Amino acid sequence: MKGLSPAKRKIIAFPGLILFFVFGLFWSSHAQEKEVKYLVLLGARLIDGTGAPPLENAVIVIANDRILDCGKRGEVKIPEKAEIIEVKGKTVIPGLIDAHLHFTYPPKEEEFFFINEAISAFRAAHFLRQMLMIGVTTVRDVSSFGRTGYETRKAFSLGLFEGSRPIVTGPGITSTGGHGTEGYRLGIVEEADGVEGFRRAVRQRVKEGADLIKILPPYSREEIFAAIEEAHFHEKFVTVHSGVYKAQYDFVRWAVEAGADCIEHAYALPDDVISQMAAKKIYCVPTLSILLKLGNQYKEKGPEWEWKIKKYFECREIFRKLRAAGVKMAIGTDAVGENMVFYPHFYFEEVENFVALGATPMEALVAATKIGAEVCAASDRLGTIEKGKIADLVVLAGDPLKDIKQLRTATLIIQAGRPIQIGDTNIFCQK
Numbered sequence: 001m002k003g004l005s006p007a008k009r010k011i012i013a014f015p016g017l018i019l020f021f022v023f024g025l026f027w028s029s030h031a032q033e034k035e036v037k038y039l040v041l042l043g044a045r046l047i048d049g050t051g052a053p054p055l056e057n058a059v060i061v062i063a064n065d066r067i068l069d070c071g072k073r074g075e076v077k078i079p080e081k082a083e084i085i086e087v088k089g090k091t092v093i094p095g096l097i098d099a100h101l102h103f104t105y106p107p108k109e110e111e112f113f114f115i116n117e118a119i120s121a122f123r124a125a126h127f128l129r130q131m132l133m134i135g136v137t138t139v140r141d142v143s144s145f146g147r148t149g150y151e152t153r154k155a156f157s158l159g160l161f162e163g164s165r166p167i168v169t170g171p172g173i174t175s176t177g178g179h180g181t182e183g184y185r186l187g188i189v190e191e192a193d194g195v196e197g198f199r200r201a202v203r204q205r206v207k208e209g210a211d212l213i214k215i216l217p218p219y220s221r222e223e224i225f226a227a228i229e230e231a232h233f234h235e236k237f238v239t240v241h242s243g244v245y246k247a248q249y250d251f252v253r254w255a256v257e258a259g260a261d262c263i264e265h266a267y268a269l270p271d272d273v274i275s276q277m278a279a280k281k282i283y284c285v286p287t288l289s290i291l292l293k294l295g296n297q298y299k300e301k302g303p304e305w306e307w308k309i310k311k312y313f314e315c316r317e318i319f320r321k322l323r324a325a326g327v328k329m330a331i332g333t334d335a336v337g338e339n340m341v342f343y344p345h346f347y348f349e350e351v352e353n354f355v356a357l358g359a360t361p362m363e364a365l366v367a368a369t370k371i372g373a374e375v376c377a378a379s380d381r382l383g384t385i386e387k388g389k390i391a392d393l394v395v396l397a398g399d400p401l402k403d404i405k406q407l408r409t410a411t412l413i414i415q416a417g418r419p420i421q422i423g424d425t426n427i428f429c430q431k
Contacts, residue, residue, distance in 0.1 A: 036063050038079040039417060043088030045399065046070065049369035049384035051362060054401065060092060062391040065417040070385055085412070091399050093365060094385050095137025095392030095415065097372030098347055100264060100285045100332025103127045103152070103166070104145040107340045112184040120148040128163025130344040132420065135394040135410040138165040140332070140376050142214045142239060142264065143172035143180060145187045150209055167376045169214040173201040173227065179216040179244050189216060198227040206234045212377060216241040217251035228258040237261045237377040243268025256282060262375050266315040266322060267291060278325035283375050285332035286322065288353040289346060291315040293339060319357050330375045331368040348408050361404045391417040
């Protein structure tokens with residue numbers, strides 16, 4: 001650049017500096033991508049969530065946030081410089097999933113008068129932290145206040161709080177005055193009317209970024225057919241609340257005929273609907289524990305509620321019929337209002353009710369993991385301990401296949417490859 005003025009030399013040199021800077025960023029990023037952090041669990045009794053028999057003396061290798069390999073000790077290569085956690089004598093299961101809850105709801109109905117997205121977000125973070133600390137690594141929020149569900153999911157992805165992974169529907173969709181609008185409730189459903197109204201509401205949820213679509217009765221046959229068709233056009237999983245009214249079963253029957261992917265709650269499900277659900281491979285989240293609790297609570301209100309008490313308590317027989325028909329069922333809780341005081345351990349009550357009503361402990365574990373991931377439309381990345389899946393695991397002190405209550409004995413939780421220690425002992429030993 002001899003003979004050029006200083007100003008011209010600066011102009012020519014500037015693009016070179018940009019290229020050098022961009023190349024430096026690329027090289028730094030590339031180097032970081034190659035850095036893999038390995039975590040290994042040794043000696044576990046592995047229940048992988050698929051329904052396969054447990055594997056004794058297992059090894060699970062985690063690379064960053066994913067499961068790299070798992071199998072019998074001596075048959076799985078352990079990477080050098082891996083962090084080792086000895087779990088001999090303990091049981092490792094996939095992270096648990098609660099497939100029906102509402103983490104933005106206030107604990108008292110009258111607090112809907114004062115609800116806003118700020119307080120709802122704080123409630124969500126607090127609630128999800130509680131759930132994570134018992135081993136529930138993912139939750140399925142089926143109807144939330146305003147945009148709080150979406151923003152909670154975003155905050156989780158940014159690492160702004162530690163808690164269960166949110167999978168969200170945003171506000172549910174119902175007709176004007178439908179379920180979700182009762183009493184003081186505000187902002188947890190969108191009211192829509194007519195075929196075009198239901199289609200527009202589904203499109204709005206898709207636009208907002210809902211993971212799934214939730215629809216609640218009442219609706220016409222044409223409305224539910226249009227809503228489910230629209231959701232499936234957008235490749236969205238659709239779940240539908242089963243029933244609300246004294247003797248009206250057409251709502252759930254129409255939903256099943258229209259091809260809903262899942263039905264929430266084991267009530268208002270006639271025998272012909274159950275057989276259709278089985279034939280169409282439609283899931284159910286029965287929420288047994290809250291139905292039984294509500295049945296007992298309505299008993300105290302007087303004989304005029306006998307129809308409702310009967311409907312709630314029928315969940316036990318309906319559960320048995322669903323299981324006999326081969327309908328896949330996931331674990332979900334659905335405690336709202338004053339019943340939210342029973343969280344987080346209310347989750348275990350639901351798993352234990354599955355077993356009390358005839359499910360084997362293995363079936364209950366699969367419901368809490370693999371099937372939970374399926375109704376979250378997330379089975380490609382969650383629900384089982386298999387190569388390539390997100391590394392969500394729970395280490396238990398006992399064996400839940402011998403006693404399902406051992407699910408309450410978490411000693412270590414791993415979410416996306418990150419150990420979340422319970423207690424203050426040193427869990428690591430260097431290879």
